[in-house]
Amino acid sequence: MTEQPDTFPRLLLHQAKVRPDRPAFREKDLGIWQTWSWAQVADEVRSLACGLAEQGFRRGDRLAVIGDNRPRLYWAMMAAQALGGVPVPLYQDAVAAEMVFVLQDADVGFAVVEDQEQVDKLLEVLPQCPRLKRICFDDPRGLRHYTHPELMSLDGLQETGRQVAGREFFAGEIEKGRPSDIAVILYTSGTTGNPKGVSQTHAAMIQTARVLVAFDGFAEDDDILCYLPMAWVGDFLYSYAQVHIAGFCLNCPESPATVMTDLREIGPTYYFGPPRVYENILTQVMIRIEDASWLKRRMFHAFMGVAKRVGMKVLEGKSGVSLKDRLLYGLGELLVYGPLKNVLGMSRIRVAYTGGEAIGPDLFDFYRSIGINLKQLYGMTETCVTVCMHPSGDVKLETVGRPMPGVEVRIADSGEVLVRSPGVMKEYYKQPDATREAIDAEGFFHTGDAGYFDADGHLKIIDRAKDVGKLADGTLFAPKYIENKLKFFPYIKEAVCFGHGRGKVCVFVNFDMEAVANWAEKRNLPYTGYTDLAAQPAVYELVRECVEKVNRDLAADAALGNSQIHRFLILQKELDADDGELTRTRKVRRRHIAEKYAVLVDALYSDKTSCFIETQMRFEDGRTGTVSADLRIMEAKTYSVAAAREAA
Amino acid sequence: MNAGRKVGAAVLEIDEVSLAFGGVVALQGVSFDVREHEIRAIIGPNGAGKSSMLNVINGVYHPQQGSVAFKGHRRRVVDPHEAARQGIARTFQNIALFRGMTVLDNIMTGRNLKMKSNFLQQALYWGAARREELEHRARVETVIDFLEIEHIRKTPVGRLSYGLQKRVELARALAAEPELLLLDEPMAGMNLEEKQDMSRFILDVNDQLGTTIVLIEHDMSVVMDLSDRVVVLDYGRKIADGTPEEVRNNKDVIDAYLGVAH
Numbered sequence: 001m002t003e004q005p006d007t008f009p010r011l012l013l014h015q016a017k018v019r020p021d022r023p024a025f026r027e028k029d030l031g032i033w034q035t036w037s038w039a040q041v042a043d044e045v046r047s048l049a050c051g052l053a054e055q056g057f058r059r060g061d062r063l064a065v066i067g068d069n070r071p072r073l074y075w076a077m078m079a080a081q082a083l084g085g086v087p088v089p090l091y092q093d094a095v096a097a098e099m100v101f102v103l104q105d106a107d108v109g110f111a112v113v114e115d116q117e118q119v120d121k122l123l124e125v126l127p128q129c130p131r132l133k134r135i136c137f138d139d140p141r142g143l144r145h146y147t148h149p150e151l152m153s154l155d156g157l158q159e160t161g162r163q164v165a166g167r168e169f170f171a172g173e174i175e176k177g178r179p180s181d182i183a184v185i186l187y188t189s190g191t192t193g194n195p196k197g198v199s200q201t202h203a204a205m206i207q208t209a210r211v212l213v214a215f216d217g218f219a220e221d222d223d224i225l226c227y228l229p230m231a232w233v234g235d236f237l238y239s240y241a242q243v244h245i246a247g248f249c250l251n252c253p254e255s256p257a258t259v260m261t262d263l264r265e266i267g268p269t270y271y272f273g274p275p276r277v278y279e280n281i282l283t284q285v286m287i288r289i290e291d292a293s294w295l296k297r298r299m300f301h302a303f304m305g306v307a308k309r310v311g312m313k314v315l316e317g318k319s320g321v322s323l324k325d326r327l328l329y330g331l332g333e334l335l336v337y338g339p340l341k342n343v344l345g346m347s348r349i350r351v352a353y354t355g356g357e358a359i360g361p362d363l364f365d366f367y368r369s370i371g372i373n374l375k376q377l378y379g380m381t382e383t384c385v386t387v388c389m390h391p392s393g394d395v396k397l398e399t400v401g402r403p404m405p406g407v408e409v410r411i412a413d414s415g416e417v418l419v420r421s422p423g424v425m426k427e428y429y430k431q432p433d434a435t436r437e438a439i440d441a442e443g444f445f446h447t448g449d450a451g452y453f454d455a456d457g458h459l460k461i462i463d464r465a466k467d468v469g470k471l472a473d474g475t476l477f478a479p480k481y482i483e484n485k486l487k488f489f490p491y492i493k494e495a496v497c498f499g500h501g502r503g504k505v506c507v508f509v510n511f512d513m514e515a516v517a518n519w520a521e522k523r524n525l526p527y528t529g530y531t532d533l534a535a536q537p538a539v540y541e542l543v544r545e546c547v548e549k550v551n552r553d554l555a556a557d558a559a560l561g562n563s564q565i566h567r568f569l570i571l572q573k574e575l576d577a578d579d580g581e582l583t584r585t586r587k588v589r590r591r592h593i594a595e596k597y598a599v600l601v602d603a604l605y606s607d608k609t610s611c612f613i614e615t616q617m618r619f620e621d622g623r624t625g626t627v628s629a630d631l632r633i634m635e636a637k638t639y640s641v642a643a644a645r646e647a648a
Numbered sequence: 649m650n651a652g653r654k655v656g657a658a659v660l661e662i663d664e665v666s667l668a669f670g671g672v673v674a675l676q677g678v679s680f681d682v683r684e685h686e687i688r689a690i691i692g693p694n695g696a697g698k699s700s701m702l703n704v705i706n707g708v709y710h711p712q713q714g715s716v717a718f719k720g721h722r723r724r725v726v727d728p729h730e731a732a733r734q735g736i737a738r739t740f741q742n743i744a745l746f747r748g749m750t751v752l753d754n755i756m757t758g759r760n761l762k763m764k765s766n767f768l769q770q771a772l773y774w775g776a777a778r779r780e781e782l783e784h785r786a787r788v789e790t791v792i793d794f795l796e797i798e799h800i801r802k803t804p805v806g807r808l809s810y811g812l813q814k815r816v817e818l819a820r821a822l823a824a825e826p827e828l829l830l831l832d833e834p835m836a837g838m839n840l841e842e843k844q845d846m847s848r849f850i851l852d853v854n855d856q857l858g859t860t861i862v863l864i865e866h867d868m869s870v871v872m873d874l875s876d877r878v879v880v881l882d883y884g885r886k887i888a889d890g891t892p893e894e895v896r897n898n899k900d901v902i903d904a905y906l907g908v909a910h
Contacts, residue, residue: 030789031801142852257799621841 006179006316009082011244011561013174015069016042019247022220025071028254028262036071038247044072044158046080046170052110053169055134055152059176061187064132066090066099066122067114069252070227072138072154074240076112081202083173083182086282088197089231091584096121101194102187103129106429111135112154116142123148179203185429186233188381188606189583193522197429198233208384208423208630209241211405215389216351222248222269223348227259232585233381234355238272242556256323262344271352275359276586278374282345282366283490287518303332304369311337316393338369346372351392353377355400356585358480360488364397376400378461382438382445383407384423388459397456409446409459416465417451418444426624435560450478467590469500475562477505479590482563485553489546490515494575494582496593497565497600504566506604508597509543510574531627532571540634543570547636561641567604567637569611571597572629578618600631609633655876657686658707659860660828661722665714667700667884675711677886682828685789686853687861689875691868691895693904696881698864699741702830705862707731708740718828721891732761737826739817741833741864747806751816754805755791758823759784791822794856795849811842818849822857829853831863835870843867848876880904 005014015024027034036044057063063080065087067073077087088106090099092114099121100110108617109131114121115138122135123146136152137143140433143151144447167236168183183202189196212218226239243250248270249639253262255626261280310325321329341347352367355377373392378400379385390401403409407421424445427435433625439445450468451461456547463478471477479497482505493512499505512529516539520527527533551564596615603611614628658681667675675697686709690698691738703709705716707726715724718734737758745754759804763784769777782804792798795815800808805816814834821829834850835843847870865871870890871878878887880895882904888895 030786030793031798032789141856144856254798255796261799261802621844 002125004330006206007081007174007177007181008078008183008206008241008244009174009177010041011206012038012078012082013043013171015244015247019220022247023249024186024243024247025074025250026266027071027252028258028265031254033251040144041071041075041078045075045078045082046166047158047161048072048075048154049161049170049173050081050164050166051159052076052079052085053083053109053166053173054160054164055157057085057110059081059109059173061085062088063318064088064090064103064106064108064111065113065230066111066118067092067138067230068091068256069228069230069235069239069253070114070138071250072251073112073114073230075374076136076154077184077240080110082106082170084177084181086182086185086199089229089236090187091189091229091231092118093229094584095373095578096109099130100125102197103132105194106185106197107131109133113137115139118150119143119146123150126150128648133251135347152346177202179206180220184236186231186236186381189585189587196431196434198385199426199429200423200427204384204425205237205241205486206245208386208421209237209245212237213242213246213387215404216270216392218242218246218248218270220247222246222350223251223266224248224268224270224272225251225253225263225268225345226258227253228263228272228274229584233385234272237385238270238353241407260345264343266344267345267348269348269350271346271349271350273354273365274585275354276357278354278359278363278367279490282363283512283515285340285344286490287514290518295471300336303328303336303505304366306332308365311371312365315368315371315373316395318529326447333371337646340370341372351375353389355379356588358484359397360484361397366610368395378513380447381412382425383419383421383447384425386423387417387419387421387447396454396458399454400461402457403459408444410424411452412446413448414465415452415468417447417459418448420444430464471499471505471563472501472503473562476560477563480562481560482507482550482554482565483588485550486546489549491542493545494588496588497576497605498594499563502605506601507547507565507568508593509547509568509570511539511543511570513574531572531629534572535629537632539634540570543568544634544636551636551638553621555639555641564638566638567633569600569604569631569633571600572613572631573615573617573627575618577606579616603631603633658682659684659719660862661717662701662705663715663717663722665701665704665711665716667697667704667709667711674709675704675881677714678881678884680886680889681704682860682862683876684860685854686860686876687850687863687874689871689878689892690862690864690881691866691871692881695883697884698881699832700884701881702738702832702862702864705731705828706736706830729761732824735825735827736830737821737824737828738830739814739821739832739834741815741836743817744812745805745813745817745820746779748804750802750810751797751800751803751819751821752788752792752802754816755788755819755823756784758820759788761824762827779858780799780890787825788823791819794822794852795819814838814842814846815849818846818853822853822859826859829861831861831865833864833866835865835867843870850874872906889901 005011015038021037023035024038024041025036063085065073080087119137135150135155136154138154140153168354179202182199183205185197185199187197228235239250251266251302253259306328310321310329352372352374373388373393377389379387385405388401388403410418418441448465449461450465454460463480468477469477477499482497483495486492490509494510498506533539545567547568554564555561577584610630610632612630616624616626618624660682662680664677664679665675666677692698704711707728710725743782765777765780829849835846855862878892878895887900888898
């Protein structure tokens with residue numbers, strides 16, 4: 001076997017040589033999909049790299065990349081790597097103040113950003129980041145009159161790059177790269193404390209991506225739509241790294257608002273989304289079906305019934321499906337599933353993944369039953385994701401699959417999941433203490449998740465290890481497990497459970513505005529907005545039904561039966577990342593919420609039936625306002641554990 | 649903010665224009681000018697004659713006295729299509745779009761005057777008609793990009809929010825590549841965020857495309873922020889003309905808006 005390229009820049013040159021004319025990148029611009037072949041991309045990257053070098057970018061320098069998924073931003077990452085530098089992608093929707101930490105921590109000297117919005121943010125924090133000396137922008141719109149000496153257009157940068165005869169220089173710089181060099185620093189969203197910079201080497205990313213490409217058999221004719229934030233490890237691994245290995249095409253949406261249309265036009269063969277994306281799509285479908293004509297609605301529900309019964313067996317190629325059901329399913333494919341998948345842009349999907357959070361049973365079954373090979377995976381930034389995945393044909397809803405080739409998974413005595421693999425990070429950037437804490441002497445990374453292997457060898461994750469607590473009577477309390485059960489109801493968007501060290505479990509609820517608003521309209525309930533709906537008795541009843549169903553479920557579980565929900569309230573505002581209540585990836589920041597709403601928590605554990613609260617909230621334009629409300633607290637029915645087990 | 653754009657010589661001159669509908673006098677001897685590349689606001693209380701003034705400029709109303717000169721062509725009576733051909737486009741106070749057609753098709757209608765191929769060629773979509781359609785579509789796409797309405801390209805206008813419909817109307821006017829853009833209350837009925845968006849688009853149009861803009865607006869903060877010069881009408885007469893600062897401190901204007909004790 002010939003030697004395989006072992007750094008990203010070498011892979012780029014390799015692809016440009018092996019398949020120069022195959023499409024590598026597409027982007028919709030002015031209504032038309034523009035395509036760049038691998039040879040063209042190599043060319044663009046060379047001019048960017050030479051331009052950056054002209055501007056003083058040296059080996060080991062960090063390049064911040066901020067913006068929506070644009071081809072040139074990806075190329076800038078390639079250019080930085082070609083020069084032996086390290087790209088540091090940032091979340092594009094973060095406010096300026098949040099960017100300061102990363103810019104300072106990573107000693108960023110150069111930034112490549114998408115547009116005026118990002119330029120404004122960086123200029124705002126420039127005084128706090130003295131090292132930042134050059135900001136290059138992709139879209140010049142609105143920037144004509146900016147006179148800051150730090151600013152430069154990417155067009156200009158590439159122009160200077162083209163003028164120098166850079167072919168040898170470019171090849172020479174790539175030659176100097178080593179697989180053990182840092183390929184990228186990805187900042188973790190930081191459920192607690194400041195974000196940490198996860199340093200991943202070329203070797204770790206490339207080895208992991210090779211395993212992934214082999215696992216699902218990706219080839220050059222595959223297509224992916226990259227719409228998730230570039231700062232997230234998933235985008236780096238699934239889009240950037242896999243494209244380098246398999247040579248398939250990375251498609252960039254026209255704008256974040258057009259993703260659904262773009263999805264349909266591109267028809268990717270490979271798709272990744274966190275559960276909430278799948279959930280949003282399903283909610284949209286359901287709302288539209290409810291508004292469709294009588295005939296269409298009847299047809300949809302009838303064939304979804306067939307799909308529910310036999311769809312998953314057909315997908316997994318299992319026997320035991322009668323000829324009649326096969327014919328019915330075929331007819332359904334023709335009349336319902338096929339057109340539906342077409343509308344969703346999922347006609348060509350071979351594999352779709354979800355991960356990061358638990359996925360609801362209805363959601364998971366819906367996609368699989370209409371023939372979309374949706375699978376789960378488990379992993380984190382520190383392990384290049386890729387710890388466990390569902391192999392095709394061996395999929396179980398409540399697990400995250402089997403350990404991947406080359407990955408060792410061990411369960412500690414405390415129940416924590418430990419991982420050793422080629423994809424485990426080199427270090428937390430500039431934080432040796434944190435690194436030592438996370439990776440033990442044997443090289444196992446401590447994930448912080450609690451889980452266990454089931455009888456089939458599939459890993460099941462229940463919660464964060466540190467969040468798993470005990471009620472006052474010693475019953476196991478897994479808050480996320482309960483919250484997820486609540487969130488599987490379409491009406492409930494977020495939930496925050498309390499109970500560690502207390503006598504009973506109580507919960508805050510955020511309902512799903514879209515679903516509940518629709519529900520309210522159907523019942524002719526007048527309302528003005530979220531806060532108003534949150535105070536309505538009918539909405540409380542709706543949520544109470546959901547809570548009681550969860551209690552019935554929990555009662556059947558031997559270990560968690562006593563952690564049923566006794567009291568709940570509906571928060572008067574939606575939890576928001578801008579108010580620090582969620583992380584940028586929309587995970588609940590439990591402790592922060594418990595502190596911020598301490599009054600409400602106390603009220604839940606008293607015998608009060610209502611509680612007054614006033615909170616600050618931040619609007620999208622940065623101004624703040626206050627929302628105040630008198631919140632009701634409601635009791636929920638709990639079930640006897642013994643009776644439930646007898647019934648089951 | 650507008651450092652890059654140079655306000656030039658007068659491009660539109662209104663000279664002693666008077667307009668009456670039977671016994672109702674809408675405009676009485678109004679004179680003012682609009683310079684190239686500037687944003688000129690017309691303000692005044694209800695019924696002051698603002699919309700009538702715009703209608704005179706683009707030829708919908710024909711004044712009984714006085715004249716209008718656009719780019720040196722002085723005339724008293726002009727037809728709307730002639731005004732459009734000279735490079736004047738407008739939006740309306742009450743949105744005038746084709747509600748059942750998509751955003752894209754609505755904006756394409758803005759290119760109508762520039763289409764040369766005949767009905768038969770277009771029906772067959774062949775030869776010159778096809779080439780022309782592609783050219784016009786490309787131009788329309790730049791407008792869509794400019795106003796950031798990619799996500800509603802294929803949506804029927806009737807399904808859009810009011811704020812977005814206003815933006816589509818602006819897009820249609822821009823598709824005609826006007827030299828003079830008349831905006832009749834572009835921000836009426838919008839919420840704060842929509843107003844901010846629209847203000848930014850108006851400034852962008854003026855700054856990046858160099859279009860001269862005449863706008864009628866009731867929101868004073870918008871007028872003060874956007875316009876270079878303001879003309880104030882009251883009962884069909886011009887009562888003030890000058891920079892926003894001058895107009896704001898003008899006694900007649902304060903009286904007209906707040907009323908005076910008799």
